[in-house]
Amino acid sequence: MTAPSRPRLTVWTVLKWALAILVAIIAVFPVWWMINVVFSLPGEPVSINPRLWPTSIAAGIEKIQMIFAETGYLRAYGVSLLYAALTIFGVLLIGSLAAFEFALFEFRGKRVLFAVIMLSLMVPTAVTIIPTYLLTSSLGWLNTMQGLVVPGLASAFGLFMLVQFMGAIPRDMIEAARLDGASHFQIYWHVALPLCRNALVTLAILTFMQTWGNYMWPLIVATRPEMYTVGQVVGLFNAPLSHQTVDVVMTANLLAAIPPLLFFLIFQRKIVEGIAMSGTKG
């Protein structure tokens, strides 16, 4: 026998594959179904076209154009993208500045401060959301971009993740840079940041997913239609009294799903690793 022995086809193997495929269908089918509802002619009875595969690409494109032209969807898309972009920028900058110090330097009060911040990971959002809303409101930040973004910038999870990575930077490199005459900030910018690029990318992706999917905070802070996020617009399309047909609602849903699904296709390894890390090191 020169050929490597192939795994035998047992009942167990067949069952395993059948189960794996069945679960894959259950996981992916609702998304597939959503796409099919969008890309089929409206009003076709389910008995003729059960929406198991797309039947009319043109009809789908027409619905997307209709939603962008006749509703505030495009504007909400802009709000959500800006909300996500500013949050990512802020979380990465503020988090990495603090992580640099917490991971690599000693200063008075460091341990207590870090412990308090890590403890906050255990405090449920439920207890802070209403007072945070009241504070945002008294700052006059309701229905503003800073009201959406700023309260979420001090991310304890982001800090934790970046401290893990920055802690792995060899102290010799920091010392060498200092002997070369680099200032404290220059060491952060030219040595530490490039070295934890991977962690920054992962944190950026996770922050995007979280911000794009955030429903509760925009729901109370951005109550004017011109500040609606995608989540709220999707909620309105789905509201009991919206009088929208299922294919229009699904088009709205699909448009909300496209950015995170694209991100996942491009960055799947980083996303999965980021989540795995949060669980195994936490």
Place this chain on the structure above:
Amino acid sequence: MPSLRRHLPQYLMIAPFVVLFVAFFLYPIVSGFYYSFHDWNGVDAPRFIGLANYEKLLGSRDFGRAMGNLATYISITVPLGILVAFGLALLVDSFTGRWASFFRNAYFVPVVLPAFLAATIWRWIYAPNFGLLNMILGWFGIPSINFLNDTDSMIYALIAVDVWVSAGFNMVIFLAGLKNIPGELYEAARLDGANKWQQIVHITVPMLGPVMFFVITYSIISAMQVFDKPWLLTGSSFAEYGGRRGALLFPVMDMMGRAFGEVHFGEAAAYGFLLTVAIILLTLASFAVRKWRRS
């Protein structure tokens, strides 16, 4: 202070984070605690009323209903979700190379969708008559069920969506844990004549200890704060929420309704603290169980 001057660069660099953390995390907790003893509509001056908010909440029917729903929901969705996630992790782990990542990614798709979207898609799948699920049931001659309006089925409809979303998330964490179990342990067990099932019970589960603990604690904490899914499944608004006869009323929904529907911010703040106390007690209990099982 010499140490302050010497560490000035450190303090400057952490300042943005610390200032935001104090302003938007610590201050809200303290002010929330203050409001919880006051009657406040957000406009007039807060009026001190002692423990009245807490008393009113503990005696209110909606509070009882929300907590009852929550107990049912958690006791099913947490064990079921973890069991499914663990099963999926073992399933994916039994494949290698391309197929392992294919199935892992497929199971992860529901996690990638924005949380609000899972609920809105499933609302249509559950729809009576023309919804996908009732269509499939129709093929087998089962009459249409109004999953989201029948008080007997509503909570299970929510749990199904919940497991659909959370399974992929927890699976990925379990998979990372499985990778850290040395292969020699299984090798040794196989030589001792242990079958697959015995290997899972005696090696995989104990070796996954810390990961399992994280998943259980995290699942409980997030389940206690469930909001988006029941809110959107029932098509709620601040005027009306919780679905038919409050069958999908949960604490955070109730809290948000009291704040933004009835404009009783003090009561809502008190609600947040009651919920936090419950979460902390449960978390401490799970730590205690872990310690007790270790000794």
